[in-house]
Each structure stands twice: as structure tokens, then as C-alpha cells.
Amino acid sequence: MTALFAFYVLIWPALTLGVLVLICRAVLRDRRDARRESRELV
Amino acid sequence: MSAYVPINRGMPLNSLSLHQFSTSTVLLLMFAFYGGTYLLTLGIRKKKEDADAFMVSNHRVGFGIGAASMTATWIWAASFYAAATSGYTYGVSGPIHYGLWGALMILFIYPFGRRFRKLAPNAHTLGELIHARHGSSSQLILAFSNVLGSIISLMVNFTAAGALVSVLSPLSFQAGVIIAGIGVLLYTLWSGFRASVLTDFAQLVALMAIAVVIIPAVFFAMGGPSELVAGLDNLTAEQANFFSVDAILNQGAPFFVAVLAYAIGNQTISQRLFAVNEEHIKPTFITATVGYGAIVIGLGMIGLMALTLGIQPLDGDMNNLIPQMVSGYLPPVFIALFFVLVIGSLSSTADSDLSALSAIMMADVYGKNIARGKADPKRMLLVGRLTMIIATAVGIVFASFSLDILVMLVFVGALWGAIVFPVIASCFWNRVTNAAFTTSVLVAMVTFCIARFELLPMSGLTALAFEGLASIGGGIIIALMVFGFLGRAAGLIAGVLAMLAMLVFATDFLRDYTVLLASLTAYGTSTLVCVVMSLMSSQRFDFDTIAQRVGDYDDAMSSTGAGSDTGKTAGDRLANASR
Numbered sequence: 001m002t003a004l005f006a007f008y009v010l011i012w013p014a015l016t017l018g019v020l021v022l023i024c025r026a027v028l029r030d031r032r033d034a035r036r037e038s039r040e041l042v
Numbered sequence: 043m044s045a046y047v048p049i050n051r052g053m054p055l056n057s058l059s060l061h062q063f064s065t066s067t068v069l070l071l072m073f074a075f076y077g078g079t080y081l082l083t084l085g086i087r088k089k090k091e092d093a094d095a096f097m098v099s100n101h102r103v104g105f106g107i108g109a110a111s112m113t114a115t116w117i118w119a120a121s122f123y124a125a126a127t128s129g130y131t132y133g134v135s136g137p138i139h140y141g142l143w144g145a146l147m148i149l150f151i152y153p154f155g156r157r158f159r160k161l162a163p164n165a166h167t168l169g170e171l172i173h174a175r176h177g178s179s180s181q182l183i184l185a186f187s188n189v190l191g192s193i194i195s196l197m198v199n200f201t202a203a204g205a206l207v208s209v210l211s212p213l214s215f216q217a218g219v220i221i222a223g224i225g226v227l228l229y230t231l232w233s234g235f236r237a238s239v240l241t242d243f244a245q246l247v248a249l250m251a252i253a254v255v256i257i258p259a260v261f262f263a264m265g266g267p268s269e270l271v272a273g274l275d276n277l278t279a280e281q282a283n284f285f286s287v288d289a290i291l292n293q294g295a296p297f298f299v300a301v302l303a304y305a306i307g308n309q310t311i312s313q314r315l316f317a318v319n320e321e322h323i324k325p326t327f328i329t330a331t332v333g334y335g336a337i338v339i340g341l342g343m344i345g346l347m348a349l350t351l352g353i354q355p356l357d358g359d360m361n362n363l364i365p366q367m368v369s370g371y372l373p374p375v376f377i378a379l380f381f382v383l384v385i386g387s388l389s390s391t392a393d394s395d396l397s398a399l400s401a402i403m404m405a406d407v408y409g410k411n412i413a414r415g416k417a418d419p420k421r422m423l424l425v426g427r428l429t430m431i432i433a434t435a436v437g438i439v440f441a442s443f444s445l446d447i448l449v450m451l452v453f454v455g456a457l458w459g460a461i462v463f464p465v466i467a468s469c470f471w472n473r474v475t476n477a478a479f480t481t482s483v484l485v486a487m488v489t490f491c492i493a494r495f496e497l498l499p500m501s502g503l504t505a506l507a508f509e510g511l512a513s514i515g516g517g518i519i520i521a522l523m524v525f526g527f528l529g530r531a532a533g534l535i536a537g538v539l540a541m542l543a544m545l546v547f548a549t550d551f552l553r554d555y556t557v558l559l560a561s562l563t564a565y566g567t568s569t570l571v572c573v574v575m576s577l578m579s580s581q582r583f584d585f586d587t588i589a590q591r592v593g594d595y596d597d598a599m600s601s602t603g604a605g606s607d608t609g610k611t612a613g614d615r616l617a618n619a620s621r
Contacts, residue, residue, distance in 0.1 A: 006267035008134075009347075012340030013257040019113075019333040020250040026106025027243060033104065042086060042099045042107060042236045 060209055060356060061369035061377045068211040069221075071378060075385055076225030082244055083229045083237040092596040093419035096234035096426055097166040097401040098317040103239060105325050108318035111242035112330035113337075114249065114390035115310050116148060118195065119202035121334075121387065122341045127360040129345030132289035133281025137342025139289050143297035145335035151305035152327035153526035155315040157469050159323060161585055162592040168312040168465070169406040174591035175468050175583065176476035178411055183483050184465065185406040187457040188309040192395040192402075194447060194454060196437035199388040199395075204441060206384050209365060210377070216442045222385070223438040226392045231430055235313065235397040242394070245386040250337060252383040256368065256376060257340045263371035264347055273350025281349065299561050300455070302522060306465055307458030309398035310391075344368075392437075399433045400426035409595065419595045452494060459564040460486035463518055464572045471576065472583040478575035486568035494560035505553040512559050513548055515566030517541025 034041045063071075094100075103111070121144065128136035162171040169188070173181035200219045207218025230237050261270075280288045305311050318326050344367050348355075353370075356362040368380045404426045409417040440447070464479040489511065491497060498504050521537025552559045 002267045002271050005270050009261050009267070009270070009340075009343045010258060012336045012343065013254045015332065015336035016250050016340060017254045019329060019336060020247065020254065022329060023106050023110045023113075023243075023333070024247065026104065026109065028106070030104030030106045039100065039102075040086065042103060042240050 093422040105322040109329035113333040114242035114246040115394040118391035119388040125342030126345030139293040141339035180479040197440040200441035303458035403429040456490040482572035490564040511566035512562035513544035515562035516544040
């Protein structure tokens with residue numbers, strides 16, 4: 001029960017961290033692509 | 043900062059007081075936040091911005107920036123407070139019933155969003171698409187609902203800033219409202235949407251990083267999982283039940299009804315839809331769904347923690363729950379981080395609202411209805427910036443005087459519900475007419491008001507008729523959701539089954555739940571009227587003409603010569619020629 005509740009609470013910050021890493025990597029890729037194509041990021 | 047007195051771990055506390063920052067600390071935090079954000083926008087600033095980029099960037103925003111911006115926009119200050127309130131009120135399942143449905147609003151609009159983008163790849167607002175499909179009256183109904191929604195959102199976000207500043211420092215509520223309003227306007231005014239999406243990314247990174255740290259920090263500071271499990275004895279049977287009917291009916295169901303309405307009625311979402319690279323729409327929406335859900339449900343868990351510890355919200359105000367927990371269990375640096383978290387979330391939504399409002403006034407009002415095909419991009423930019431200034435002033439005034447916006451909220455909710463079916467049907471069904479769109483929305487608003495304000499006694503045949511309309515409304519919500527992902531046949535079957543189930547269970551029952559009855563009646567009425575009027579029409583619309591009628595403004599001007607009568611978008615010329 002204790003482990004289950006620990007998982008229930010902590011899975012959300014873990015997921016948040018995963019999405020944060022995904023977005024940061026994607027933005028770096030966006031920036032690289034924009035530079036290669038000589039256009040602005042936004 | 044005042045001295046920090048640590049509170050013992052696991053100590054049950056009935057009431058936690060709020061940490062107080064000094065005036066200079068709060069001012070420093072706010073000026074650092076808004077100053078840093080402003081400096082960030084200088085990197086993309088152009089001396090001469092163009093109107094299209096001011097509204098939707100270059101239609102090629104990448105996956106990373108797009109997903110970040112979508113997530114940051116959808117998370118506003120109220121998301122944290124409401125999720126924590128839901129956790130505190132409904133217990134174990136509470137945060138899920140707030141965050142999950144909010145997240146699904148993003149996901150469920152995605153299949154329709156792809157259709158919108160396919161029909162009008164160069165649009166700036168959903169209103170432009172509807173203008174090309176139907177004409178001004180339908181477009182202005184949609185634009186009006188978008189404007190009201192964004193004004194309310196602005197006001198709520200500025201209010202949240204004022205409330206946060208006033209509870210954590212000696213500064214007044216109005217000071218917080220004004221600093222937030224001017225701060226957001228300052229960095230959004232020149233570059234518009236481009237500034238909004240860029241700063242959204244930075245704000246989201248800060249917001250996520252802080253959430254990742256704060257949630258476990260509070261959890262372990264309060265005693266960790268063993269303390270949480272021990273505190274389950276403080277919960278009622280309903281609160282301890284993950285499948286609580288109470289939580290579903292009072293928190294989940296009203297949100298579920300609003301899932302499509304919020305996304306359709308919100309220009310901030312459609313603006314990003316038209317800005318993101320078309321190939322990246324799907325991953326952008328899915329990532330934003332997961333990101334929103336994770337942050338909001340996670341912060342909602344702090345409300346559940348407070349419940350298990352038996353903590354009472356300060357002054358009975360549920361909005362104090364998270365600040366109380368952070369103040370009570372963590373050192374002041376975390377409270378400063380929480381402060382930045384809330385300011386970041388409300389600012390990212392407020393700058394998106396300013397960008398949305400400016401795009402509506404530029405494209406829907408000026409471009410399509412005042413300039414009528416002779417839109418001057420320079421004048422459009424002026425309209426956009428003036429809109430931002432006026433909207434900020436209105437937001438600050440409404441927030442400062444704490445005006446009662448309940449009626450406005452009710453009205454906007456109804457309007458959004460009423461337009462869902464006509465908007466979606468107009469993009470898939472070639473028989474829907476302008477008259478069917480406009481009439482269905484107006485009739486739905488009338489029936490909504492009758493049910494919501496009980497203008498007729500809800501008994502006998504009247505109540506039965508409204509429950510019948512509401513059952514159609516329930517059916518159409520399910521039908522549209524299933525249709526979006528699984529196609530027409532599956533949507534039809536799911537909708538009919540849902541409607542039949544509603545007819546069985548809602549009859550002689552739903553009349554007691556006025557808000558739900560009225561909301562579902564708006565959906566049901568607009569669907570019924572729109573379908574009947576469309577079936578009676580002999581018109582058939584050619585969807586291919588929408589892409590030709592909706593175009594960029596700057597390209598048209600540069601190719602035809604600025605200021606000349608021929609300075610129209612290709613689409614406008616074609617539209618005028620066809621009328």
C-alpha cells in the first residue's frame with residue numbers, strides 16, 4: 001500500500017521530468033533545423 | 043526574507059501559516075522574472091514585424107517550441123489551485139478528475155485541428171476559416187465567444203497574481219495585478235505571437251523544473267508515503283475510494299462536458315494549431331496532453347497530502363493550500379520557486395490571451411469585416427498592438443475591482459457549448475449553411491438561458507423536453523469524441539447509444555442538476571437545429587475553396603503593391619469574385 005501510494009504521487013513529477021527532457025531536446029533540434037535552413041526559430 | 047522556522051516532519055498540523063516575503067524581495071522576484079522575459083524577446087525582435095508572423099509566426103513552428111507553448115498556455119494559475127482543491131475535496135481521485143479532463147481537452151481537439159489545418163493551412167484564426175465557409179455572422183459569433191473567453195482568462199490570471207502577491211508579502215492586491223499586467227504587455231507588445239511562443243518555452247522549462255522539485259520535496263518533508271497512508275484514516279469512504287462517484291459526478295462529469303467546448307472556443311489553441319509545422323501537429327498535441335496532465339495532477343497531489351494531514355486551509359480559502367504546504371514544510375527558497383511557478387504559469391497564459399485577442403481583432407474584425415479584402419498589414423499591426431493595450435487595461439481594471447464575472451462565465455460557457463457542433467459540422471459536412479450555423483447557436487443560447495435560470499418551471503412536459511434535448515447533447519458529445527478518432531460510423535453508433543442511455547437515466551433525474559442540464563441542452567439544441575436546417579438546404583459547399591479564400595496578408599501586399607486597391611489576399615480576391 002505504501003509503495004503504491006509513493007508511486008501514485010511520484011509518477012507525476014517523473015512524467016513531468018520526462019516531458020521536460022523531450023521538449024528541451026526537441027527545441028535544440030528545432031534550433032539546429034532553423035539555422036540549417038537559414039530561417040528564424042519562431 | 044523573514045527567518046525560516048522549520049516544522050517537524052510528519053507533525054500533524056491543523057493550520058499552517060503562510061511565509062511572508064518582504065516587499066523588496068517580491069518586487070525583485072517580479073522584476074527579475076519580467077525583465078528576464080523581456081530580454082529574451084529582444085533576441086527575436088525585428089524593427090519591422092510583419093502581420094502574419096505577429097499572429098501565427100511562420101506556420102512552421104517546430105515540435106519542441108509548439109509543444110512547450112501549447113502546454114504553457116493551457117496551464118494557468120487556476121490549474122494548480124483547482125487541482126489541489128480537487129485533491130483536498132474529493133481525496134485520492136480528486137487530482138485525476140481535474141487534471142485528466144483538462145489534459146484531454148488538448149487531445150480531443152487534435153483530430154479536428156488537423157482537419158481545420160487541412161482546410162485552411164494559412165489561417166490565423168478559426169474565425170477566418172468559418173468566414174470562408176459561411177460569412178460574417180457565423181465568424182463573428184465565434185470571434186465574440188473567443189474574445190469573451192480571453193478577457194475572462196486575462197482577468198483571472200491577473201487576479202491570481204494580485205492574490206499571490208498580497209498573501210505572500212505586504213504589497214497590495216492591486217500592486218500585484220498591475221505589475222503582472224504591465225510585465226506581460228511589455229514583452230508581448232512588439233512581436234506578438236512570436237514573443238508569446240518563445241517565452242512560453244522558457245516559462246515552461248522553469249515551471250516544469252520547479253514542479254519536479256517541489257512535489258517530491260513537500261511529499262518527503264511531510265513524512266513521505268508512510269505518513270500519507272497513515273493519514274488515509276482522516277478521509278471519508280468516498281474520499282478514500284479511487285472510483286468515487288461523488289468525485290466523478292461533481293468534478294469529472296462537468297469537466298467532461300466541457301472538454302470539446304473549451305478547446306473549440308479558445309483561440310489560444312487554434313492559434314498554435316495554425317502556427318505549428320503541419321507535420322508535427324500530432325506529437326505536439328500528444329506531448330502537451332501528457333505534459334499538462336503530469337504537472338497539474340502532480341501539484342494536485344499536494345491537496346491530497348494536505349487532506350491526509352488534516353490541514354485546514356487558511357481563512358477557509360482553498361487557494362491557500364499549496365502556499366500553506368510549501369510554507370509549512372520547505373525553506374523560503376522553495377516558496378520563492380513556487381512564487382515563480384505561479385507567476386510563470388499565469389504570465390504564459392496571459393501573453394497567449396493577448397496574442398489571441400490581437401489576432402482576432404486583426405484578422406476577424408479588421409481584416410475580414412472592416413478592410414474587407416483590402417487589409418493593410420501595417421494597419422493590422424497597429425490594430426493588434428492597440429488591442430493588446432486595451433485588453434490589458436480591461437483585464438487590470440476587472441481584476442483590480444474584483445468584478446463579479448459569474449454571469450459572464452456562465453454565458454461564455456453556454457456560447458462555447460452551443461458552437462461546438464456547428465463549428466465541427468461546418469468543417470466536415472457540406473450541407474451546413476450560414477443560416478443553420480447562426481440560428482442554431484442563437485436558439486441554443488435561448489434554451490440554455492431558460493434551463494439555467496429556470497425561466498420556465500422545470501416540471502412536467504417542459505422538464506421532459508429539456509431532458510430530451512440534454513440527452514441529444516450528451517449523445518453528440520460522445521459522438522464527436524469517437525468520430526474524431528474512429529470515424530463516422532463508430533461516432534454515430536457511440537452517439538446513439540449514449541443518447542439512449544441518457545434518455546433512460548436522465549429522464550426525471552437531470553432536472554435537479556440545473557447547470558449540467560443547461561449545458562447539455564445548449565449542445566443538444568444547437569445540434570438539432572443545425573442538422574434540421576442543413577437537411578432542408580439544397581446548398582452544397584466546396585471545401586477546396588476555403589484554402590483559396592484564407593491567405594497570408596503580407597505576401598499578398600508585397601506581391602500586389604502596398605496600399606493599392608489590389609492589395610488583397612488571393613483568397614479575398616477569389617471570395618469577392620465568387621460573391
